[in-house]
Amino acid sequence: MREFIISKNTTRLVKFGFAVFVGFTLLGLYAATSFDEQSSPIRNVITPIVGIVFFGTGAVISWRWLKAIPYQAVSIDDDGIWYSYLGKAKGLVHWDKICRMKERNLNQRLELQDINGNELIKLEHQLVGFELIRIVLHDKVNLLEAGHSQSTFSKNLSFHVLHWGAVVLAILVGYYLVQAGKPIMGVSSMVIICAFIGYEYLSSATSVSVTNTGFAVGYPFRQQHILFSDVTDIALGNSAINGRPVTTVWIITTNRKKPHELRHLDVDMNLVFQVLRAAKMTE
CATH class of the missing domain: 4.10.860 (DNA Excision Repair, Uvrb; Chain A)
Structure with missing residues (x-):
C-alpha cells in the first residue's frame, strides 16, 4: 500500500494566496467605509466594491481549497484505490470498477469514472507522485474494455x-x-x-489514426505516416502550455528528434494513449 498526499509547496502557496486575498479584501472594506468627499463616486464606492468582490471570492476559493487538502490524499494497492481519510475498508474502489478517465486540465485533476460516467475518485495533479499514480492506473485499468472502438482522433x-x-x-x-x-x-x-x-x-498535430502498419499523424496541410517499427515508445504526461499543465501523448520515433505531440483531441487523452499503446503492442 502506498499513500499520495498534496505537496507541501502547493499547501504553502495556497496559504500565501489566502493571506493575500484576505489582506486586500480588508483594504477594500476599509476603503469602502472611508469616504473622501473630494473624490468621485467611482473612487468612493465602485472601486472598493469591485475589489471586495474579486479578492473576497479569491479568499473563499483559497479557504475551501485549504479545507479540502486533507481529504485529497489517496492510497493504492493491488486491490484498488481509495481516499486515505476514508480508509480501505470504507472507501476502496476496485480497479475493475474504473471504466473511464477524464482529465480536467483547467482544474488540474484527473477524474476516475464508472461505466456510466459517474465520478468515483478525483486525483489532483498536485499530489506528490501523481505521474506514478497515472502509470499504475494504465497498468491496472483497461479503458478499451468499456466498448471503445474508436481508432481515429482529431481536434475540434x-x-x-x-x-x-x-x-x-x-x-x-x-x-x-x-x-x-x-x-x-x-x-x-x-x-x-x-x-x-x-x-x-x-506545427500542431490535429489528428491521429491507427492504420494496419502504423499511425497516421495529421497536421493542418500534411499527413505523416509512422511505421510501427519506427516507434520506440508511446508516453503520456503533462506538458506546460502557456504556464499550465496540459495532458499530452507523445509518439517517440527513431527517425525524428522531437516526438509527435498530441493534445486537445476530441476524446480524453488517456483513451488515446491506451488505443495507441495497444496498437503498438499488437503489431
Whole structure:
C-alpha cells in the first residue's frame, strides 16, 4: 500500500494566496467605509466594491481549497484505490470498477469514472507522485474494455476557427495602425503575430489514426505516416502550455528528434494513449 498526499509547496502557496486575498479584501472594506468627499463616486464606492468582490471570492476559493487538502490524499494497492481519510475498508474502489478517465486540465485533476460516467475518485495533479499514480492506473485499468472502438482522433473545429480568426484579427489591427499613420508599428506587429500563430498552427498535430502498419499523424496541410517499427515508445504526461499543465501523448520515433505531440483531441487523452499503446503492442 502506498499513500499520495498534496505537496507541501502547493499547501504553502495556497496559504500565501489566502493571506493575500484576505489582506486586500480588508483594504477594500476599509476603503469602502472611508469616504473622501473630494473624490468621485467611482473612487468612493465602485472601486472598493469591485475589489471586495474579486479578492473576497479569491479568499473563499483559497479557504475551501485549504479545507479540502486533507481529504485529497489517496492510497493504492493491488486491490484498488481509495481516499486515505476514508480508509480501505470504507472507501476502496476496485480497479475493475474504473471504466473511464477524464482529465480536467483547467482544474488540474484527473477524474476516475464508472461505466456510466459517474465520478468515483478525483486525483489532483498536485499530489506528490501523481505521474506514478497515472502509470499504475494504465497498468491496472483497461479503458478499451468499456466498448471503445474508436481508432481515429482529431481536434475540434474550434481549433482551426480560433487560429484563423486570430490571424484575421491581427491583419485588421495592422491595417488600422497603417491607416492611423503608424505603418512600421502596424506592419511589424501584424507580421510578428501572424508568424507566431502560423508556426503554432502548422506545427500542431490535429489528428491521429491507427492504420494496419502504423499511425497516421495529421497536421493542418500534411499527413505523416509512422511505421510501427519506427516507434520506440508511446508516453503520456503533462506538458506546460502557456504556464499550465496540459495532458499530452507523445509518439517517440527513431527517425525524428522531437516526438509527435498530441493534445486537445476530441476524446480524453488517456483513451488515446491506451488505443495507441495497444496498437503498438499488437503489431
